[in-house]
Amino acid sequence: MxxxxxxxxxxxxxxxxxxxxxxxxxxxxxxxxxxxxxxxxxxxxxxxxxxxxxxxxxxxxxxxxxxxxxxxxxxxxxxxxxxxxxxxxxxxxxxxxxxxxxxxxxxxxxxxxxxxxxxxxxxxxxxxxxxxxxxxxxxxxxxxxxxxxxIAEGRKLAGLIERFRTEEDGWWDDVLIAEMIGLAEKTGDVTRNPxxxxxxxxxQGNFWTAHFGGVYLFRDVEHPAAISVGPKERLGALPISYVFDPRDRKDIAQFLDLNDLVEPIATARGLDAGAVLRQKMDFILIDAATRLGLDTGAGTRRELRQVANTLGHRLPDEFQGLAALLRWVETGGKRPRITPSHPAYFYTLRSRPHKDRDLVNMLLSELAPLDIRQLFICHKELFYDTYRSWPEAKRAYVADFLAREYQMDKDGTRRALFGSEPQMAPGPWDRDDVELVGPWGAVRRERR
Structure with missing residues (x-):
């Protein structure tokens, strides 16, 4: 550390x-x-x-x-x-x-x-x-x-002043006047400088808590649910209809879709989807290479491309899915179908610009932990916990990358990845014209 x-x-x-x-x-x-x-x-x-x-x-x-x-x-x-x-x-x-x-x-x-x-x-x-x-x-x-x-004594003094002004005998109440003077010595003139x-x-509507292993509670949405980081059985009976955990990938995807909480990176307005997808692929390659003990050099894109060639059929499914999506974004052709059961699914999403944007991006970083930049920005507690378990080569790469690419322009990086700060009042920004959940096709909208 x-x-x-x-x-x-x-x-x-x-x-x-x-x-x-x-x-x-x-x-x-x-x-x-x-x-x-x-x-x-x-x-x-x-x-x-x-x-x-x-x-x-x-x-x-x-x-x-x-x-x-x-x-x-x-x-x-x-x-x-x-x-x-x-x-x-x-x-x-x-x-x-x-x-x-x-x-x-x-x-x-x-x-x-x-x-x-x-x-x-x-x-x-x-x-x-x-x-x-x-x-x-x-x-x-x-x-x-x-x-x-x-503050408390200032409020008390203000009350005494009001009594002094309104009570018929206030001008002659020596005890009241003495108490006012004593408080004024501590608080100053609250009539001029309140x-x-x-x-x-x-x-406190929708929120995450670290208690009970981590729980995301969404109750101020059209279709409420609780999402447990650990096995949902440990939570016992809850006063909410639906409780999910990371094993329920399809249910979580449907929950996010039904409540219009996410949008696909590939079609998000104002986002350089190709650059974001390439960077996510780099993070996935670094993880795979360092776990296998492969040399990644300085972690440049050229060196990581050589790593990808070395891995060949051992490339992670997350990488393969994002690579197919990147080809579609940059060259067109047939759109790849990436379903919620695919390991790359949650890497292809970001939150829509609503009041719970940061909370949803935090949840997505939990579901797509190999994206170390999003993990660091959106969920530092989890980032620090997982950092300790990484191979030394990955820790060095991640620290150097974040210091070089994120620390230099935090606000700019956040805007580039997640968009500008959302407005608090509902409006047309809460719904994209493209009614897609992602390049895999829309998740079926079923009323549960």
């Missing part, structure tokens, strides 16, 4: 906490949330204020995420909005925290100028003892304040 860290592919873009004042503020917030403090004089934090160094010191990587249910956070600066979120247990957590910071940036900038802001993502479920409890998570509320309770936080409640 040191190679990934050195290239900025792991723990990259974390925020440095390296001054006595910031460390002291962090410890006040940490003490308020967990009853613990750190003895470190400098460390780094992620979007939520979690620090790998502090986690190592405390022997607890979930010290800000007890039970993995209600993530706590510590904000020392609004710059944390650009940092990654480590040890994520829900796919929605990063989006909620980022949006909370962006929509309250002025207020948070004011508050963090003199104190840390500590809080929690409350979802009313405190212990996920069984999978069915996931369905109790419907809404997440962001509860936040400074360690000095500036500090309130907005956008603190977020719906």
């Amino acid at each position: 040191n190679r990934l860290i050195a290239k900025g592919l792991m723990f990259g873009n974390l925020i440095a906490v390296d001054s006595p004042a910031l460390v002291e503020r962090y410890n006040r917030a940490l003490k308020a949330l967990t009853g613990k403090t750190t003895g470190l004089t400098d460390f780094h934090i992620d979007l939520s204020g979690y620090s790998p160094e502090v986690g190592d010191e405390l022997g607890d990587d979930l010290y800000l995420n007890p039970n993995g249910c209600n993530r706590q956070f510590i904000l020392l600066t609004t710059d944390q909005k650009t940092a990654p979120l480590l040890n994520a247990k829900f796919s929605t957590s990063r989006g909620i925290l980022t949006r909370f910071i962006e929509e309250n940036e002025t207020e948070l900038f004011t508050l963090t100028a003199r104190d840390a802001v500590a809080g929690e993502l409350e979802n009313t479920v405190f212990d996920l003892t069984e999978p069915r409890r996931l369905f109790d998570i419907r809404r997440v509320t962001v509860v936040a304040d400074t360690t000095g309770n500036h 500090v309130t936080l907005k956008s603190t409640t977020f719906d």
